[in-house]
Amino acid sequence: MPSSTPFDAMSRRHFITTVGAGAAVSIMGASLARASAKEPVLRPPGAIDEDAFLSLCARCGRCIPVCPNSALRLQGPGNGLQNLMTPKLVPSKGYCIMPVNGCQNCIKACPAKVLQPISLEGLSSSQFSSRLKMGTASVDTRICIPYALKQPCLACKEICPVEGAITTKGGEGKGPGATVRKPVFNNDVCVGCGACENACPTTPKAVTVSSKGAKRTQWRA
Amino acid sequence: MRSLSRRRFLEIGAATSFLALLNERTTGAQSTPEPDSVVVARNGTPSELASGAVRSLGGMDSFVGAGDVVLIKPNASFSVPPGTGANTSPEIASTVARLALEAGASKVILTDHRINKPGPLTVQINGLREAAEGCGGEFLVLQQESDFETVDLNQARTLTKVEVAKAYLESDVLINLPVLKHHDATGSSVGLKGLMGLVYDRTVFHREGLDATIADLSLGIRPNLTIVDATKTLMTNGPRGPGEVIEMGKVVAGVDPVAVDVASMALAYSLGYQDFGIDDRNAYVKIAGELGVGDSDPSSVLARTFEVDVKEQIGPCPPSTRKGAIPAWTPYASLSVASVALGLAAMVYDRRRTRDAK
Amino acid sequence: MVDPASVSPAVDRSLLSGIKFRYIRHIVQAQILILVLYALTNYSLPIRLLWHVDPLLGISAALSGAVKPAPLLMLGAAMLAGSVALGRAFCGWICPLGFVQDLTSFGKRKSWMPETLRYVKYVILAAGLIMPILAGWTFLEWVTPMSVLPRALGPFWGPYDSLALGLVVFLLAVLIAAATEKRAWCRYVCPLGAILSLPASKKAIGISVNEERCIKCLRCERACTMGIIDIRGQSGLRWDSECILCLACRDACPKNAIGPAFRT
Numbered sequence: 001m002p003s004s005t006p007f008d009a010m011s012r013r014h015f016i017t018t019v020g021a022g023a024a025v026s027i028m029g030a031s032l033a034r035a036s037a038k039e040p041v042l043r044p045p046g047a048i049d050e051d052a053f054l055s056l057c058a059r060c061g062r063c064i065p066v067c068p069n070s071a072l073r074l075q076g077p078g079n080g081l082q083n084l085m086t087p088k089l090v091p092s093k094g095y096c097i098m099p100v101n102g103c104q105n106c107i108k109a110c111p112a113k114v115l116q117p118i119s120l121e122g123l124s125s126s127q128f129s130s131r132l133k134m135g136t137a138s139v140d141t142r143i144c145i146p147y148a149l150k151q152p153c154l155a156c157k158e159i160c161p162v163e164g165a166i167t168t169k170g171g172e173g174k175g176p177g178a179t180v181r182k183p184v185f186n187n188d189v190c191v192g193c194g195a196c197e198n199a200c201p202t203t204p205k206a207v208t209v210s211s212k213g214a215k216r217t218q219w220r221a
Numbered sequence: 222m223r224s225l226s227r228r229r230f231l232e233i234g235a236a237t238s239f240l241a242l243l244n245e246r247t248t249g250a251q252s253t254p255e256p257d258s259v260v261v262a263r264n265g266t267p268s269e270l271a272s273g274a275v276r277s278l279g280g281m282d283s284f285v286g287a288g289d290v291v292l293i294k295p296n297a298s299f300s301v302p303p304g305t306g307a308n309t310s311p312e313i314a315s316t317v318a319r320l321a322l323e324a325g326a327s328k329v330i331l332t333d334h335r336i337n338k339p340g341p342l343t344v345q346i347n348g349l350r351e352a353a354e355g356c357g358g359e360f361l362v363l364q365q366e367s368d369f370e371t372v373d374l375n376q377a378r379t380l381t382k383v384e385v386a387k388a389y390l391e392s393d394v395l396i397n398l399p400v401l402k403h404h405d406a407t408g409s410s411v412g413l414k415g416l417m418g419l420v421y422d423r424t425v426f427h428r429e430g431l432d433a434t435i436a437d438l439s440l441g442i443r444p445n446l447t448i449v450d451a452t453k454t455l456m457t458n459g460p461r462g463p464g465e466v467i468e469m470g471k472v473v474a475g476v477d478p479v480a481v482d483v484a485s486m487a488l489a490y491s492l493g494y495q496d497f498g499i500d501d502r503n504a505y506v507k508i509a510g511e512l513g514v515g516d517s518d519p520s521s522v523l524a525r526t527f528e529v530d531v532k533e534q535i536g537p538c539p540p541s542t543r544k545g546a547i548p549a550w551t552p553y554a555s556l557s558v559a560s561v562a563l564g565l566a567a568m569v570y571d572r573r574r575t576r577d578a579k
Numbered sequence: 580m581v582d583p584a585s586v587s588p589a590v591d592r593s594l595l596s597g598i599k600f601r602y603i604r605h606i607v608q609a610q611i612l613i614l615v616l617y618a619l620t621n622y623s624l625p626i627r628l629l630w631h632v633d634p635l636l637g638i639s640a641a642l643s644g645a646v647k648p649a650p651l652l653m654l655g656a657a658m659l660a661g662s663v664a665l666g667r668a669f670c671g672w673i674c675p676l677g678f679v680q681d682l683t684s685f686g687k688r689k690s691w692m693p694e695t696l697r698y699v700k701y702v703i704l705a706a707g708l709i710m711p712i713l714a715g716w717t718f719l720e721w722v723t724p725m726s727v728l729p730r731a732l733g734p735f736w737g738p739y740d741s742l743a744l745g746l747v748v749f750l751l752a753v754l755i756a757a758a759t760e761k762r763a764w765c766r767y768v769c770p771l772g773a774i775l776s777l778p779a780s781k782k783a784i785g786i787s788v789n790e791e792r793c794i795k796c797l798r799c800e801r802a803c804t805m806g807i808i809d810i811r812g813q814s815g816l817r818w819d820s821e822c823i824l825c826l827a828c829r830d831a832c833p834k835n836a837i838g839p840a841f842r843t
Contacts, residue, residue, distance in 0.1 A: 018698055022705025023713075029706070030714030055645035055711070058636055059720040061730035061746075065737025066622045068339050074730070076742045082716045085730065093738065094338065100300045101346065109622035111630035112651075145427055152406035153427045158460050159336050161300070168405055179501040181405055199336065201424025221650045553617040560609040568602035 029081065038079050042089045042135050042192070042211045044072055045098050046107045046115040049216040056112045056219065059085035063106035063115065069094035071194065072106060089134060091194025091209050099128055099161040099193055116217040126164040128191050133215035135192030137165070137185050137207055144206035146170075150177035156196035156207050157183050165190040187213060256283070258525045259475035259484045265531035267452045268316035270472035273531030274448060275320060278474060284446050285394050287325035292392035293317055293358075294444070296400045296415055297333040299461045300343040306455030306466045309400045311352035313450050313472070317398055318356040329358035332388055333418040340364055361388055369421040376512060377437035379429050384421035385441060397444035397478065401451040401469075401485045403459030407431055408502030409489065410460050411482045412447040413439050413509055436508035439478060439515075447481045449473040456494050467492070479515025480522045482506050487519065600826040604671065608678035615675050615729055619736045630726075632658045635707065635719045635771055643711035659778060666779035670765055670772055671804075671823030676724035677765055679750075680757035681804070681825075690806035692760050692767065697821070700766075700773040707770055723771050724764070727753075761804045765823065779820035784839050786822055788814045792836035802831035 044063055047053055064072050071094030075083045097103050107115040118132050141147040157166040171181035192209050200207045262274040275281050285291055295309035303311050318329045331353040337343040340362035344350040353360040369384040399415035416438050417423055426434040451471040458464030475481040489497040499506050510517025634655030640648045670677050707719035720726050731750035734743035756763040765772050800808045804825050807817045816822055829838040
């Protein structure tokens with residue numbers, strides 16, 4: 001008598017074996033996942049909180065090609081299995097232009113709604129961080145050219161689209177090197193778009209953006 | 222009064238008398254500054270100022286020949302709207318483009334290796350793409366390394382090789398069209414600093430010393446004409462702003478790129494903005510003078526500077542009447558129609574074949 | 580086993596005889612694939628629905644406890660309900676990964692992989708449902724076909740790096756497997772297919788064989804994309820639930836002896 005599913009063809013013993021194999025795979029996979037996670041990931045704009053993100057993200061990769069600056073990439077296997085194929089913002093490849101023109105391409109592309117819409121209407125750029133906060137930038141003063149070499153640079157401040165996120169100090173003196181202004185990063189105002197890291201001319205980058213201080217939104221159906 | 226070093230005193234003094242002397246000599250558009258003069262046009266709309274300045278130097282005909290490919294290099298780096306002083310004004314850009322076309326250019330290209338990305342969006346926001354295309358020119362967005370070619374810089378002290386835009390090497394005439402503005406790192410940015418927009422890797426400049434490398438670059442890129450937009454000038458928090466914007470209402474032009482920089486900076490410095498002075502700040506101007514690119518001595522530049530009161534008028538081009546862009550779904554819709562047609566055709570063919578076989 | 584006498588034909592054969600369903604099916608599949616390609620760089624299209632009908636996403640998200648994805652669950656439940664009536668028809672007519680496999684499966688190769696491999700997709704499904712309960716994280720999104728295909732095609736439209744290359748290689752592996760064994764992914768790996776097959780035993784449309792017309796030429800056995808037809812043994816399908824309603828059997832039969840039929 002033909003059976004409807006391969007299941008029906010199985011004896012109860014085989015059924016238990018199948019489910020048991022599934023459970024075994026789960027346990028192995030779960031322990032692998034937690035063990036190999038390293039740093040928190042810098043997520044695209046509008047990301048919901050990380051637990052819900054990992055639960056809902058379809059890992060479909062649709063947000064990657066729609067970014068006009070090609071700033072997003074899929075995470076590879078090096079940062080824990082649970083992050084595999086999830087999207088991340090990579091400032092060294094490109095930076096988020098939402099502070100410039102309100103771009104919401106990745107948010108609109110996401111079918112699972114793990115990236116929620118953000119409206120910057122009516123805000124001046126120094127207020128953006130109240131709604132858009134992917135992370136924050138910081139500088140390593142041992143590598144940053146004005147700090148370390150006393151030569152002018154400020155490529156980061158030139159490109160920063162958020163008023164007040166990067167300010168300067170120093171440079172009012174006289175003599176060689178004394179007119180050099182150094183960048184100061186204001187975490188409260190910075191939205192974490194990554195433009196500064198993208199523009200920084202040193203190798204390794206003196207300015208880096210991390211997900212520290214990121215503000216996540218609630219998932220809305 | 223605070224004690225000043227003697228050199229600094231001379232700088233300020235030169236700048237202040239600069240302005241005083243300028244106010245004294247108001248020559249009309251007819252009187253002739255020499256071709257190697259520096260011209261400061263005032264008293265007109267931005268497009269009147271630009272065309273008046275060029276006319277005083279002998280007219281665009283003396284720079285552009287019939288059939289020439291003209292490359293215009295405005296400041297188009299920042300994705301901020303016009304009027305903030307961070308980019309060249311689109312009105313002036315379109316006027317200069319139109320003058321070049323009227324002088325017989327076969328092609329007018331505006332270009333800048335902008336700082337903000339993506340390039341096409343940046344030049345849309347700051348209005349410079351529209352300015353180029355509205356006059357029958359084009360805006361060339363420099364994107365990849367293949368748009369550039371390495372050249373050797375002889376006599377350079379620091380930057381011996383640099384990747385320069387191929388568009389510059391292939392053009393016949395280069396018109397540098399910077400905007401005068403404050404710059405946090407160097408003090409101010411005018412024409413010499415603006416040449417960085419024709420270079421691929423700017424990080425080298427920051428690493429090897431901005432002043433030395435900018436001066437070396439000016440050995441390799443020689444504009445035929447420099448026209449400085451000093452209409453709305455960003456005086457603080459440059460190069461992007463936002464900061465204090467002053468309606469200076471002037472355009473400075475000349476053949477000597479160093480002299481033009483000196484004259485432009487002096488205009489701003491004389492209004493009290495220290496960062497536009499040439500001492501520890503803007504040192505690249507002095508180094509360029511030492512390398513022989515042009516005249517960096519304020520008093521000798523002053524002697525060659527004429528202020529021009531502009532009366533005549535050539536308007537900017539009308540907004541471009543490009544055809545509307547084809548919506549993005551069109552290729553997919555045609556693919557869809559094609560697949561349906563293909564499938565139906567295959568089906569009919571197959572049916573006919575099996576019917577005949579039976 | 581269905582008594583052929585009780586089956587009424589689903590289609591009027593005289594009208595449609597000679598038309599191969601294959602072409603109609605491929606036209607429909609092509610439209611879906613074009614829609615997916617369009618959605619890769621045009622975010623304005625609400626193709627989210629195509630993702631939301633995937634029950635795996637909603638179920639694993641709900642089981643992980645981190646969110647309560649009611650809308651995802653509802654559309655996914657609708658799809659599962661649909662599979663009660665239509666079985667794995669989604670696989671045969673809609674799934675774009677199924678379509679690209681169909682494009683590489685030429686000829687009438689016999690199935691050569693062992694039948695027991697079919698259980699693998701149920702193991703993957705079980706693991707994918709137990710994992711969120713045990714450990715709170717989900718992985719079914721890696722292997723659901725609605726994510727596999729756009730993810731592997733994305734690098735052609737967007738930025739390209741070594742992970743992107745890996746995704747393309749993975750897709751190529753699926754297609755090469757399909758070239759040697761028709762729809763290998765669908766038969767042995769796909770958890771979405773697994774979950775759709777579970778309610779499918781009750782499905783309203785099935786495949787039936789008219790034993791009077793059948794000449795036992797076995798062309799349908801070779802044509803079956805899922806490799807489940809068994810004429811010599813039982814004159815029907817080995818497993819009803821695996822049928823994707825591709826109707827290749829009907830197209831192949833010279834005597835119109837096999838085809839879709841309503842169950843009454």
